Amino acid sequence: MGRLARVNLWSGKVRYESLPEEVLRKWVGGRGLGVYIMLREVDPRVDPLSPSNKAVVATGPLTGVAGVPSAGRWASVTKSPLTNTIHDSQSGGKFGPELKFAGLDAIIIEDSSEKPVYLWVKDGRVEVRDATHLWGKDVHHTEDMLREELAPEVGRDEAGKIKVACIGPAGEHLVKFAAIMNDKNRAAGRGGHGAVWGSKKLKAIAVIGHDKPKVAKPDRFKEAVVKAMDKLKKNSVTAEALPKLGTAVLVNIINKAGILPTKNFSTGVFPAADTISGERLAKEFVDWEKQREEICWGCPIGCARYTRVEKSPFTGEGGGPEYETIWAFGAQTGTDSLEAICKANYLCNELGLDTISMGHTIGTLMELVEMGKVPKEALRGLNAKWGSPEALVELVWRTAMRSGIGDDLAEGALRLATKYGAPEVAMVVRGQELPAYDPRGVQGHGLAYATSNRGGCHLRAYMISPEVLGLPQLVDRFKTEGKPAMVKHFQDVSATVDSLIVCKFTTFALWAEDFADMLSAVTGVDYSPSDIEVVGERIYNAERAFNVMSFGDGREYDTLPKRLLEVPMPEGPAKGQVVKLDEMLDEYYRVRGWKDGRPTREKLEELGLRWVAERLAEEGLLP
Ligand code: SF4
16 A cells, blocks of 8 residues: 554554555565564664554555465564564554555554553544543454444444454553454454553554555456465465364364373373364364354365364353464463363453463473472462363463453563573573473474564464474475575565465465565566565664664574473473474574574675664664
8 A cells, every 4th residue: 555654643643655666665564564664764773662652553465455375464563572573473464454554554652541442443544542441352353342332433334343452451550571462362462562552542543445455467466366366275274274163173184193292391292182173173163164263364275263162161252272372271271171261262352362371381380380399379279280170261361351360471481480480491592481392302393482582482483384284395304404595485474474464374385486476466566586585684684683773682692591492392293302402593593694593694695784784883783
């Protein structure tokens, strides 16, 4: 759309700006555009919860373009209160396309408001409105109340078209892993973006628009999307596994590979995996009629779930749970109650919490309890031993409200473990809790975790695809040879996918060539597959440069918890393995053109980032 809105929450003023074509060519949209804006406009040393941090909400050139598979996405980019890194969080649903239909590629949110506010975006105009009546409300009520309140302005028939992204009580209470939720159950989950909105007193963005993005080259576009759809239809993951079982299909697969992190990464085999599997979820919990409504805009894959629990005391219904959520509340805490896992997931959606960090941090607490590090009175009578289903639900509440021990959990696993005297049990990278794959049995994935700019994350380079699922082809997961170049390639292409923006799950079937074809046809600018990689490489280097200026990022942060580097996997198919990071890191820096984890002047200049190199040089931070 070539246009963004800049909203100052302190003054309430809104400015509209056009986006220079050169910026869009180089940074594309979504994550890339957000990273560019943050690097240009925000001091990397800023306190993430201060008014000087900014929050960018961005769509990409493929968002909302009818025909492009799974392009119903938007990105939030900011500096994270959890990790102190630059951080992007992506979400699906229907909010992203609606923002595009409203004629905006992005909204830059600056400063903080004195009282709670929301943004009302209608056909390209943005207004800052009072949200005092919404403060304290959960995500679902906030969305319903906003739609009801705005209906008279758009007409009752159109009210259903209004889309909402908002925070819940967790964001208001500045929980360091509070999510921004949209379409009720979709989350820009990781990294505490909800806390950044909370610190700015921004409760929600409601949007409606009627402009449809145009395609520059319709014939080329048709050819490109037909080819992409054909590949998605022929791929076993996108055509069968995900539609049938959702992401939860992975529970049994990853457990069989011996890398399902269990009891805070003490082993990779969870004996009760079958009880919390995607197969059981599909058979006993999924509401297949409601499930259709949960699917993201324009998605032919349809991995989303809608589930219902009828058994007391965990009765409830809602979107999800995803694989990562089932793992975080299940194997990570040693809990085999799928009912309790579903209930904890519904609560996270309503209170606005990242399910991965939440479940993971409960697992950390359980290990601290086992070690005798947590005084009894801190738990106020709660059974927080491994496998306690009631602890899941109760601790989600306490965390969102920062009540009692919940106040410590709200700070994330690293700060929790440090406070109780055992920082070594925090399974984090750059302060972000690791997700649902024990890297000791997947060497490339271990390197991807260690070098992830936003901290512990499976989506910067999903090496599970080649190392376990055999896509595009199977590689030996226990070997380190060739992994650094592969990880770099995956990280770079993934950064562009997050900028287009299309869903990562398309990458099981599609890759740089397909994305280049669709992007070229939509924008009219020719991108080759290698251009797709270069755009991603530029983003990855820019993020790293931001982190270098933020907290001196580099080799000492490109690492993993000692448990994963030094304690061999005790059992299962990955028995005896540790992550051999030392064998991969130097080679990774070589293929990246970095020195000791920092981008060099030559690399930055090659990527058109001389201005970034100059800033690093001025601060004496160039290697
Ligand atoms: S595959 Fe799943 S997450 Fe991705 S766009 Fe489709 S429904 Fe959404």
